[in-house]
Amino acid sequence: MKTLLEVGALSVWYGKAIALENVSLTVAEGEIVAVLGPNGAGKSTLLKAVSRMQASQGTLTLRGESLQNFAAHEVVGKGICHCPEGRRLFPELTVLKNLMLGAYLRRDQAAVERDLDFVYSLFPILSERAGQIVGTLSGGQQQMVAIGRALMGDPSLLLLDEPSVGIAHKLKLEIFDAIERIRGSGTAILMAEQDAQSAMRIADRVYVFEHGQVGREGPSAELREDDYIRQAYLGVA
Numbered sequence: 001m002k003t004l005l006e007v008g009a010l011s012v013w014y015g016k017a018i019a020l021e022n023v024s025l026t027v028a029e030g031e032i033v034a035v036l037g038p039n040g041a042g043k044s045t046l047l048k049a050v051s052r053m054q055a056s057q058g059t060l061t062l063r064g065e066s067l068q069n070f071a072a073h074e075v076v077g078k079g080i081c082h083c084p085e086g087r088r089l090f091p092e093l094t095v096l097k098n099l100m101l102g103a104y105l106r107r108d109q110a111a112v113e114r115d116l117d118f119v120y121s122l123f124p125i126l127s128e129r130a131g132q133i134v135g136t137l138s139g140g141q142q143q144m145v146a147i148g149r150a151l152m153g154d155p156s157l158l159l160l161d162e163p164s165v166g167i168a169h170k171l172k173l174e175i176f177d178a179i180e181r182i183r184g185s186g187t188a189i190l191m192a193e194q195d196a197q198s199a200m201r202i203a204d205r206v207y208v209f210e211h212g213q214v215g216r217e218g219p220s221a222e223l224r225e226d227d228y229i230r231q232a233y234l235g236v237a
Helices: 043-050 072-078 095-101 109-122 124-128 139-151 169-184 196-202 227-232
Strands: 003-014 017-028 032-036 057-062 080-083 157-161 188-192 205-210 213-219
Touching: 003 043, 003 188, 017 032, 017 043, 017 188, 017 213, 032 043, 032 169, 032 196, 043 080, 043 157, 043 188, 072 080, 080 139, 095 109, 095 139, 109 124, 109 139, 109 169, 124 139, 139 157, 139 169, 169 188, 169 196
Parallel strands: 032 188, 032 205, 080 157, 157 188
Antiparallel strands: 003 017, 003 057, 205 213
16 A cells, blocks of 8 residues: 555654654555554654644655645645544534534535535434534534544544543444544544554554554554553453
8 A cells, every 4th residue: 555644753852751752653545553552652642743733853744745844734734634632622613613614724615515424424413413512412422523523624644532532332333433434435544542442443553652652563453463462452361
């Protein structure tokens, strides 16, 4: 598969504390890559660096073009959309208005309407509640809105930060099924996730972060058989 995103020797500091140290990884076109690791391992920092919400040193390229000199809103225009941890929605606005904010850079109205239909096909409850105030939705439904808003930017690479955290099991299953469908539509996904079992079920490849560095990496099927991964992340002795 052709490489879409390439991260090389990426380092990030928060003051004097290093959050990422010489991290290198790739995401291919149409691939799901999961980033696993404990809290504080640097997963969210990686996604923020890729979307240019966080300054970094090293190389970041999308289809061979450097992203380091672009601002966050310019990176969206390049095809990278970030669904952050904590959702960051506008709780006083409706579902539809939150979704349409994701398309604010776009002028292709017919394509925007098609993408809205796609979001509604992924999450039918959002169509039913398009006029409802987002702050009145459940946590899982708000996560669906957050993912949908990112998709409305028409990304070639979707960054998902902890998409399943704090939501009911049934809705978590719906969200992971939707992530597989998003990949099926041609969008590549780089996903930071605490639920290692669910992430490894759908991911093509996995990077395991430990103390701001890549500790292990490889195809998901192989890492599921790694004794350390099974004990530390999958709860299997």
